[in-house]
Amino acid sequence: MTSESWNKLELKEQLSNVHGEVVRMIRARNKFLSGASKEDYTAAYVGKIRNLLFMTCTDPKNFRRERELIEEENEIQRWLDGEVDDDYIVRYWKQYTDAIS
Numbered sequence: 287m288t289s290e291s292w293n294k295l296e297l298k299e300q301l302s303n304v305h306g307e308v309v310r311m312i313r314a315r316n317k318f319l320s321g322a323s324k325e326d327y328t329a330a331y332v333g334k335i336r337n338l339l340f341m342t343c344t345d346p347k348n349f350r351r352e353r354e355l356i357e358e359e360n361e362i363q364r365w366l367d368g369e370v371d372d373d374y375i376v377r378y379w380k381q382y383t384d385a386i387s
Contacts, residue, residue, distance in 0.1 A: 292341045297351070300342045301358070301382035307335045308362070308379045312372050335362055 292300065311331030317323040336359060342348055343355045365375040 287338075287341075289341050289344070292338070293345045293347070296386075297342070297345075297348055298382055298386045300338070300345070300348075301379070302386050304335055304338050304342075304358070305379035305383045307331055307338065308375060311335065312376065316372070332362065332366065335359075 295303070308331075311328055314323070314327040314331055318326040318328070339355060339359050343352050348355065361370070361375065361378055364370045365372075370378075
């Protein structure tokens with residue numbers, strides 16, 4: 287997705303899209319850890335999530351939320367570091383999807 291098309295989305299929609307990638311990231315890691323997949327795609331999803339969060343931070347309409355959005359990325363890092371579990375991180379990001387439903 288280009289920055290131009292991303293910027294057309296409302297903040298809640300942007301973060302809901304990030305939620306979808308978070309779910310895919312967890313699923314990919316769990317498939318790898320269970321042996322269902324020989325490849326670990328977690329890093330690829332983390333890169334995509336960080337890119338989406340970067341586009342969200344640089345979206346002009348979100349300029350006052352930069353600090354808040356950086357905290358969102360910190361939640362991903364907490365999951366990577368094992369500080370929070372899968373259920374927590376899914377619930378954390380699901381709030382944005384619920385907000386637009």
